[in-house]
Amino acid sequence: MQSNLTFHERVEDALQNQTLHLALDRATGRFTSLRANAFASFADNGDAIRDRARMIRAHTLSRLDTYLAQFADAVEAAGGHVHWASTAEAANTVVIQIAKQNNVRSIVKGKSMVTEETHLNHALESAGLTVIESDLGEYIIQLAGETPSHIIAPAIHKTKEQIGQLLHEKIGMPLTDEPSKMTAAARAKLRDVFLNADMGISGVNFGVAETGTICLVENEGNGRLTTTAPRIHLAMMGIERLVPTLHDLSVMLQVLARSATGQKLSVYTNLITGPRRADADGPDQLHVVLVDNGRSRVLGTEVAEILYCIRCGACLNACPVYQQIGGHAYGGVYTGPVGAVLTPALYGIDLWSELPHASSLCGACREVCPVRIDIPRMLLQLRDEGHRAGKTPGWLKLGLPFYRLAATTPWVFHLGAWLARTATRLLAAQGWLTKLPPPLSGWTASRDFPAFAPRSFSAQFKRRKNHKGTAFTK
């Protein structure tokens, strides 16, 4: 469900949307301060545990084939079924097949980014199945016919007032702007959905290789109901979503909730190993669909580190660009800084060459990442790839040889500086230029540009050296 607008058109829409600004300001600011407080509960602000979390992810990814095999064996040993899908289409096909084989009619879903990535809902509906999202944010988005704009807060782009209006229109809730009343209305509506669903579909936060356990963290309890009430539980996960052991999981959980919502632990941490046993409750069948969809191509490349991501969303909240444009402007399923790397990495720089440039490289994302992914470094890497693929704008391509010549030939540099000084001083009014020609017109759309100084630094430095002892002019 990608928009037909160009990246710049989407950005324009986002910047002009005042409600979006209000919503983003409220939420990202809150997430950021909650996160900082949560990490303050570690004596070293979490430095050591973040290092350890990074090591776990690095190690897992370096032996992914081994851990995938171990995980799959363990899932089957526990009575689950494992399905491998190399593409999004293959993953959706597997899900539809399982649903058809088991006479499934209605499906309830927990929050999952990978099913957004495969556009599973659309595929299920096209196959005649009913699917209802049970995470409150996802439910809101589904009612609105939109896509999530944040990894952990899919409806972050909506204000509570907008959500009140939506629930009023779609499910007949009396108009209110009190979140607790909205939650209660959605909850009442969803209760029957859980009880009547034949299949529950969830994502996976971590798969534990040694035990075949699926870990799912959430705050609403909808994840627990989705994975236990229906007779079939199907979990879809990206192949990189593994940790070797339960101990490693405990490390990841300590940084995940803190980074995501500022909690030490989320309200529900579900550990699911296999389907129901003979003497207990739970679903009759457990299916795990392991999705590649481009990930194995990213392994071993310069941007492979992006696969360490544990989908906490902290980089989105911290990013000054995301704070301005929100998630939808990015155009892909994954948004914000991580999306600006992951989307081109998974789907190719040809289609997504603008995303790595949607960053001032300020480094706020790297600062908050629980597994210390150097996102700015990878944005630069992808810019290099884009440049080599011919994606640099024409004016810049044209200017680069001149820039290179000037920056490597001092007399050309000084000649260029002299020309710029003469021109800017001629055109400036009281030392400032208020209108520059394209492509620099973007600058002067909102900022003035100073005229060059009458005398260069090097000239003044030399003069000062020659008149050693006399005061220089400032």
Next chain:
Amino acid sequence: MPPASVQLFATCLIETIRPQAGLAVVEVLERLGLTVEYPDGQTCCGQPAFNAGAWDEARAMARHTLDVLCRDVPAGDVPPERLYDQLPPVVVPSGSCADMIFHHYPELLAGDPKYGPLAEAVAARTYEFTQFLVEVMGVRKVEAHFPGKLTYHPSCHLLRGLGVTEAPRTLLSNVAGADVVELPEATQCCGFGGLFAVKMSDISSAMLDRKLDAIEKTGAPTLVGCDVSCLLHIGGGLHRRGSRVETKHLAEILAGP
């Protein structure tokens, strides 16, 4: 022992647009008894090319800058491990250019048999101006006087690139007469980002607006920074707004009135 001399890499923006910041740097360093060398032939460190993804161009510019900064090293007979001792520290009055030399020159030239070792040696000797004063010279206070309120914007590459948080604040807080007021959301990027301000000018402008609001909220008539690039961006925004807030490089405050 503190060094007797330094090499100043002045940066292209100080060369062309804000020479007074460079002269202030020289003034402060000389007052500390240092001999300031300004190696001829300096141009641009190449960061804009690097950030644009034009890495071949950036490499050529890095090689040029390394040649300029290593000119006094006797050619041919210095083994790489001795290079470091032969180089006076390189002082850069810009967090982002210093970060380019410190972090990205060695990466860009890693496979280069001649320039790889040069990049490593120069990077190890390169300091941003306030970082040099505090970390190398052990200076926490320079004799300076500035009357009135000012506020400080920590530029991103200085703060999160080089990890320099306290040095500029320490130096500023010890300026006689200066009333340093904290900038709200100080660590938020001003939206400059080099070509980002041109290629993504709408997003950049929105980020700048937020920064300008914060600056004006402080009521300080002077905004201090350690990167002429960010000051140029913020200053251009302030001027467009008709604000009377002035931008100054921290060296200009330290050099005194």
